[in-house]
Amino acid sequence: MSLKILKYVFFDLMRSRFVLTYIGILAFISFGVSYFSNDEMKTVLTLLNIVLFIIPLVSLIFGSIHFYDSGEFTEFLLTQPVSRSSVFRAEYLGLSLALSLAVVAGLLPAVIIDRLSVGNVYLLGISVILTFVFTGLAYLASSMNIEKVRGIGLSIVIWLFMAVIFDIIVILLIYLFRDYPLEKFIIILTSLNPIDLGRILLLLKTDVSALMGFTGASFKNFFGSSIGMLLSIAALFLWVLIPYLLAIRIFRRKNF
Amino acid sequence: MISISNLHKKFGKTIALNGVDFNCVQGTVTALMGPNGSGKSTLMKSVLGLVIPDSGKIIVDDADILHGFDYRNKIGYMPQTANYPQNLKVVELFDILKDLRTSETDDELIREFRIKEIYEKKFGQLSGGLKQRVSAAIAFLFNPKILILDEPTSSLDPLSAEIMKSKIHKSKLEGKLILVSSHLVSEVDEIADRLAFMLDGKIVIDKMLAEIRNGNGDVRLGKSIANLLNKI
Numbered sequence: 144m145s146l147k148i149l150k151y152v153f154f155d156l157m158r159s160r161f162v163l164t165y166i167g168i169l170a171f172i173s174f175g176v177s178y179f180s181n182d183e184m185k186t187v188l189t190l191l192n193i194v195l196f197i198i199p200l201v202s203l204i205f206g207s208i209h210f211y212d213s214g215e216f217t218e219f220l221l222t223q224p225v226s227r228s229s230v231f232r233a234e235y236l237g238l239s240l241a242l243s244l245a246v247v248a249g250l251l252p253a254v255i256i257d258r259l260s261v262g263n264v265y266l267l268g269i270s271v272i273l274t275f276v277f278t279g280l281a282y283l284a285s286s287m288n289i290e291k292v293r294g295i296g297l298s299i300v301i302w303l304f305m306a307v308i309f310d311i312i313v314i315l316l317i318y319l320f321r322d323y324p325l326e327k328f329i330i331i332l333t334s335l336n337p338i339d340l341g342r343i344l345l346l347l348k349t350d351v352s353a354l355m356g357f358t359g360a361s362f363k364n365f366f367g368s369s370i371g372m373l374l375s376i377a378a379l380f381l382w383v384l385i386p387y388l389l390a391i392r393i394f395r396r397k398n399f
Numbered sequence: 400m401i402s403i404s405n406l407h408k409k410f411g412k413t414i415a416l417n418g419v420d421f422n423c424v425q426g427t428v429t430a431l432m433g434p435n436g437s438g439k440s441t442l443m444k445s446v447l448g449l450v451i452p453d454s455g456k457i458i459v460d461d462a463d464i465l466h467g468f469d470y471r472n473k474i475g476y477m478p479q480t481a482n483y484p485q486n487l488k489v490v491e492l493f494d495i496l497k498d499l500r501t502s503e504t505d506d507e508l509i510r511e512f513r514i515k516e517i518y519e520k521k522f523g524q525l526s527g528g529l530k531q532r533v534s535a536a537i538a539f540l541f542n543p544k545i546l547i548l549d550e551p552t553s554s555l556d557p558l559s560a561e562i563m564k565s566k567i568h569k570s571k572l573e574g575k576l577i578l579v580s581s582h583l584v585s586e587v588d589e590i591a592d593r594l595a596f597m598l599d600g601k602i603v604i605d606k607m608l609a610e611i612r613n614g615n616g617d618v619r620l621g622k623s624i625a626n627l628l629n630k631i
Contacts, residue, residue: 396451
């Protein structure tokens with residue numbers, strides 16, 4: 144991988160108006176929530192709900208826009224003696240790292256006000272992993288579509304499905320099959336959504352089982368917290384890896 | 400040397416390349432002409448590895464281009480339009496390229512193409528002509544054996560266009576292989592030795608310019624090409 148390309152993509156994004164605005168909005172929210180809340184756990188959970196909504200949306204939409212906007216420069220780079228995989232890796236990592244740093248910087252006020260706690264560290268960790276997951280999905284959606292509108296449209300559909308529709312389906316299934324033992328099925332279903340995985344991972348750590356709902360409780364009962372956590376982390380890393388590998392596969396065969 | 404044999408490429412139902420056989424040798428300037436959609440860009444992009452052909456072979460200096468990317472060290476490319484990121488500085492682009500290339504740079508070019516004065520500027524601050532001048536310099540910067548130039552003078556100011564033409568001529572004398580796409584017969588007449596004319600994904604004329612003129616009894620290149628096309 145070309146470190147020069149990675150460095151350029153990263154610093155170019157870090158000085159872009161969009162990323163600076165993203166940091167500003169997250170910092171404003173995290174400062175506001177921490178300042179007006181006197182319970183550290185409540186702050187973490189409130190921020191978790193906000194972060195689980197914003198990060199997938201921003202990573203998907205901005206990731207797609209960036210993919211298309213840098214298309215001509217990517218094409219130019221590919222006329223140089225460099226492999227397609229190297230260029231893709233540099234672009235993907237540059238964007239994911241820039242957005243991750245923006246998230247960490249944006250959540251910093253909460254960490255400073257509430258001091259560094261396990262909850263805060265997990266919140267930051269999950270935010271970074273989700274940024275990588277959804278940037279990968281954005282690149283996958285964009286690699287699959289030549290037209291910008293279709294690529295961004297697919298990214299919006301992915302976000303809607305993961306953030307809204309998926310939970311509706313889970314609730315519907317739980318309601319329809321309430322007379323059957325669904326625990327294992329729900330656990331498998333949950334691992335199909337990185338947003339739910341992120342939520343469970345943090346909730347297991349913060350030990351607020353009352354707020355976990357059926358899915359989280361099943362996780363805790365079935366695995367016990369440490370194994371559950373390991374499996375959740377492994378599933379999240381698969382969520383990072385699979386879209387990235389699929390996207391790079393398509394990118395390597397793409398016509399420019 | 401570039402050797403292309405039986406190259407086919409389809410985009411959906413559109414046939415972009417329909418069995419192209421084409422060879423270019425060192426020390427010649429070959430002009431690629433043809434109407435829009437005839438396959439010129441697809442052919443150039445195939446040589447650069449940007450388009451992956453459905454079938455056929457492209458050999459650049461004994462290397463099959465489908466099996467690696469090192470061959471691109473030998474190629475200098477100038478795109479038709481220069482679209483670089485707005486925040487990127489000219490010097491940063493040169494740094495990225497120096498990092499990707501193994502060959503030494505020809506720093507004399509920076510002076511020749513008057514790049515020094517815009518070295519620290521961002522591409523967002525440059526006019527289209529200046530960006531194209533940077534593209535022209537980049538194509539020659541690493542002293543490549545092969546030059547692929549996509550309508551090289553179309554967006555250049557008259558002075559830069561003249562520098563470009565003299566660089567093409569000098570490169571030819573140095574034994575380099577130059578493939579130029581152009582819509583301008585006058586430009587082709589001025590810089591090229593050979594013409595490859597494409598129609599519907601095929602090369603329908605592949606002759607030396609002198610041969611085209613002599614064979615048609617007309618000294619005007621445009622008229623000679625038209626006469627040849629009428630016979631097809």
